[in-house]
Amino acid sequence: MKKLLLGDEAIAQGAIDAGLSGVYAYPGTPSTEITEYIQLSPLARERGIHSRWSTNEKTAMEAALGMSYMGKRALVCMKHVGLNVCADPFVNSGMTGTNGGLVVLVADDPSMHSSQDEQDSRFYGKFAMIPTLEPSSQQEAYNMMAFAFDYSEEMHLPVLMRVTTRMAHSRAVVEIADTPREQNALNYNAQASSWVLLPAFARKRNDVVTAQQPLLEQRAVNSDYNQYIDGKDHQLGIIASGIAYNYLMECYPEGNCPYPVLKVSQYPLPKQLVRRLTDECEQVLIAEEGQPFIEDQVRGVMPGNAVIRGRLTGELPRTGELNPDLIKKALGMPTDENYAPCEDVAPRPPALCQGCGHRDVYTALNEVLRDYENARVFGDIGCYTLGFLPPYKAIHSCVDMGASITMAKGAADAGQWPAVAIIGDSTFTHSGMTGLLDAVNENANIVVIISDNLTTAMTGGQDSAGTNKFEAICRGLGVSEEHLKVVNPIPKNMPEITRILREEIEYKGVSVIIPRRECMQTLQRHLKQKKASK
Numbered sequence: 001m002k003k004l005l006l007g008d009e010a011i012a013q014g015a016i017d018a019g020l021s022g023v024y025a026y027p028g029t030p031s032t033e034i035t036e037y038i039q040l041s042p043l044a045r046e047r048g049i050h051s052r053w054s055t056n057e058k059t060a061m062e063a064a065l066g067m068s069y070m071g072k073r074a075l076v077c078m079k080h081v082g083l084n085v086c087a088d089p090f091v092n093s094g095m096t097g098t099n100g101g102l103v104v105l106v107a108d109d110p111s112m113h114s115s116q117d118e119q120d121s122r123f124y125g126k127f128a129m130i131p132t133l134e135p136s137s138q139q140e141a142y143n144m145m146a147f148a149f150d151y152s153e154e155m156h157l158p159v160l161m162r163v164t165t166r167m168a169h170s171r172a173v174v175e176i177a178d179t180p181r182e183q184n185a186l187n188y189n190a191q192a193s194s195w196v197l198l199p200a201f202a203r204k205r206n207d208v209v210t211a212q213q214p215l216l217e218q219r220a221v222n223s224d225y226n227q228y229i230d231g232k233d234h235q236l237g238i239i240a241s242g243i244a245y246n247y248l249m250e251c252y253p254e255g256n257c258p259y260p261v262l263k264v265s266q267y268p269l270p271k272q273l274v275r276r277l278t279d280e281c282e283q284v285l286i287a288e289e290g291q292p293f294i295e296d297q298v299r300g301v302m303p304g305n306a307v308i309r310g311r312l313t314g315e316l317p318r319t320g321e322l323n324p325d326l327i328k329k330a331l332g333m334p335t336d337e338n339y340a341p342c343e344d345v346a347p348r349p350p351a352l353c354q355g356c357g358h359r360d361v362y363t364a365l366n367e368v369l370r371d372y373e374n375a376r377v378f379g380d381i382g383c384y385t386l387g388f389l390p391p392y393k394a395i396h397s398c399v400d401m402g403a404s405i406t407m408a409k410g411a412a413d414a415g416q417w418p419a420v421a422i423i424g425d426s427t428f429t430h431s432g433m434t435g436l437l438d439a440v441n442e443n444a445n446i447v448v449i450i451s452d453n454l455t456t457a458m459t460g461g462q463d464s465a466g467t468n469k470f471e472a473i474c475r476g477l478g479v480s481e482e483h484l485k486v487v488n489p490i491p492k493n494m495p496e497i498t499r500i501l502r503e504e505i506e507y508k509g510v511s512v513i514i515p516r517r518e519c520m521q522t523l524q525r526h527l528k529q530k531k532a533s534k
Contacts, residue, residue, distance in 0.1 A: 005174045007167040010138040011105060012037035013174070014145030019181035021072035021100070022050035024060035026430065027459035028079035029114040030168035031107035035077055036460075047183060053456075055465040056401070056430040057082035061089040061104070068102040068158075069195065071187035073149050080108040080119040085401065085431065087124070090158075094128040095197055095205045097156040099190040101149030108164045110290055111321040116381075116400065118319060120290035125160040125267060129209050131216055132160045132267040133225065134242035138172035140225065140265065146181070147225075155212065164289045166321065167243045217268040225265035228273050233258040236331075237281030237306070239274065241265065241294055243322075244287040250324040251333060264288075269297050278306040285330055286310035289322055350386055357517035358384040360489035361451050362392040364497040365420070368505070375418050376411055380404040380432070382424035383458045383519075384451050395422065402431030409435065409444040418505045422449040426456040429466035433473060439510050440478040447504050447511045450474075451489075453519040461522040474512050483507055489515040 005013060012034045015023065025035040038044045039051045050067075054060035057078045064074035076086075083090065083106050090104060106124075109115040125132030133148055135141035141163065148159040193201050220226055231237075238257075240248045241264040248261065262277050264270065278284055278298070284306045286295045295310040309315045315330040316322065328335040352359050361384075369375040379385055379395030380403060387394040397407055408421035423432045428450050439446055450470055456462040466473060474484050483504060487497050497515070504511035518526075 001176050001178060002173050003176055004171055005138055005142075006033055006169060006171055007135075007138045007141050007163055008033035008107075008169070009037045010142040010172075010174045011145060011161075011163070012041070013176055014142040015075045015103070015149075016041055016044055016047075016049065017177045017180040018101075018146040018149045019073050019183045020044075020049055020075055021183045022064065022067045023075045023077060024050070024054050024064045024067075025077035026054050026057050026060055026082060027456050027462045028057075028082050028107075029459055030109060030163075030165045031077045031079050031082075031105065032459050032462070033168070034075075034105060036462075043180065053462055053465070057086040058089060061086035061093070064102060064104075065089060065093055065096070065098075068098045068100045069190045071100045071189065072184050073101040075103050075105060077105045078107070079115065080106055080121050081116060081400070082106070083121055083124055084119075090124065091128045092197060093158045094130045094209055095202055096195045097205070097209075098152050098158055099156075099187065100184050101152040102158040103145065103148045103152060103161055104158055105161045105163070107168050108162060108290055110164055111319075113165055118290065120293055121160065121162045122267065122290070122293045125162070128160075129213060130157050130160055131155065131219075132162060134162050134265050134267070135167065136242055136245040136263065136265055138167070138170070138174050141167065142174050142176060144225070144265075155216070157209070157212070162242070164243055164321070166289075213268065217270065220266045220268055221270040221272045223266040223270070225263075226270050226273060227261075227263040228276060229257075229261045229263065231257060231259040231261065234260060234281050235283065237262070237277040237284045239264060239277065239284060239286045239288075239294060239298070241288040244289050244327070247322055247324045247327050248287060251328050251331065264294065269294060274298055281306055283307045283309055285315060287316060287322065287327055287330070349389065351389070352383060352386050353520045355520045356383070357453055357489040357515060357519075358387065358451055359392075360491060360494070360497070361422070361449065361515045362387045362394040364489070364494055364501060365422075365449070366392060366394055367494075368498050368501040369418070369420075371502075372418050372505070374416075375420065376408075376416055377420045377422060378404040378407040378411070380421075380423040380427050381458075382427050383453075384422060384424055387422070401427055402435055405432050405435035405439060405446070405448055408446045408448070409439045409442070412445045413442075417445060419446045420449065420505075421446060422451060424457075425450060425452040425454065425466055425470065426464040428470070429464070429473075433477065436474070436479070436510075436512070437477045443509045445508050445510075447501070447513065450512060450514045452514050452516040453522075454516070455519045455522045457519040457521065461519065461525065470514055479510060479512050483509065483511040484514075485512070486514045486516055489517050
């Protein structure tokens with residue numbers, strides 16, 4: 001059977017067909033569509049595959065590890081910065097190993113289309129000493145899921161699968177299996193001596209995992225996903241990984257690349273194949289999406305006589321996404337700049353939607369803070385980060401999920417007043433609650449605004465983990481009832497909102513204000529659904 005699928009959808013379908021029992025994820029572009037596809041899959045529903053959103057990437061990773069412990073196959077999905085959030089259980093999962101297959105799917109975002117940085121997740125795979133896969137096409141992404149689960153169970157290690165934005169969000173025809181694999185049965189083969197990371201046990205596991213590395217590398221050398229394709233002209237050799245291999249093939253649509261090519265889609269880096277290329281060629285061009293991960297290793301362990309070219313030497317740009325035109329330039333081929341941005345289309349800066357409750361929150365906040373010299377507002381990750389842009393220019397920082405509250409507390413500790421944190425509902429439950437507990441424990445002189453639009457709006461309107469629970473959460477964390485206020489952010493309520501803001505700024509302690517109004521996008525969606533059901 002053939003289907004036209006996004007890369008994300010091919011991954012999701014591949015996981016279902018490989019006998020998946022659960023997907024765990026927090027929404028984050030460009031990985032979101034994987035979980036959404038599984039949520040909407042009739043087969044996934046029929047099989048009872050778990051697909052509900054997790055509160056954050058750390059809880060997702062830990063839940064997936066728990067499913068693996070019981071012998072079932074689990075997939076955990078996130079964008080690259082989410083891997084930072086779950087780094088503790090992710091790295092330790094290499095020490096515990098796996099029982100059922102465990103695949104950690106990370107979608108990197110070179111060029112930072114919707115992210116804070118260009119982090120390359122392949123470094124995490126090397127750091128954790130686990131196998132890493134990087135598909136070069138949607139078909140390969142689909143096929144790799146079954147291989148990854150099998151490989152995880154064979155080696156008793158999690159497998160990291162890394163894709164990038166263009167792979168995640170471009171479509172291709174994918175041949176899918178006619179008969180999906182059945183789910184694993186529960187089994188109790190997990191040994192406590194592996195899963196209880198007391199130092200005495202962890203040291204033994206560390207020896208085991210370290211001893212596996214030569215085997216993993218040899219498996220990469222022999223992998224069907226790594227190919228050495230010889231060429232007639234050995235003046236140049238090319239190493240192309242993941243989607244960069246796809247771009248290279250677009251430069252030679254007839255498949256007539258004259259140079260030897262080493263396609264890399266499975267790590268650890270197959271040094272034996274690399275040595276062959278560097279021995280046979282005068283120069284080697286390394287094309288990889290992201291940071292110079294392969295290039296650094298080639299320079300470090302295979303000096304040889306070949307001259308190494310790539311991102312570090314300027315043949316390819318040091319930052320941003322690759323494309324076929326950039327590969328052509330590096331190869332000295334003519335290019336029509338087909339992938340250059342169109343100059344005929346005027347760029348439109350992002351803006352908060354008309355009618356968005358965040359607009360009224362910033363309007364009120366700006367009005368009140370005009371009366372305070374050097375007020376500081378610490379922002380967070382979400383739609384409301386657009387409050388930094390005109391016409392509001394209302395926030396002064398945005399670093400990572402949940403940082404607003406703890407940064408405001410740190411600023412207050414330094415003597416800053418007023419110190420205001422603004423955080424969204426989903427971000428608050430993701431990683432803001434612990435910061436609020438710190439603030440309550442020290443009675444920090446801050447105002448926390450939890451701008452609640454009843455959804456995870458920035459990534460498409462997924463469910464928010466704390467909906468209808470925020471007052472209870474804040475009380476449970478110790479926020480005083482007297483200084484926990486809920487408002488409806490609409491223009492007619494502006495006098496009430498500004499009054500409450502002023503009162504809570506003047507209060508010397510922790511205040512929480514919750515402006516609550518549904519996101520305009522999800523409201524319109526719900527109204528359409530309601531109308532259609534009549």
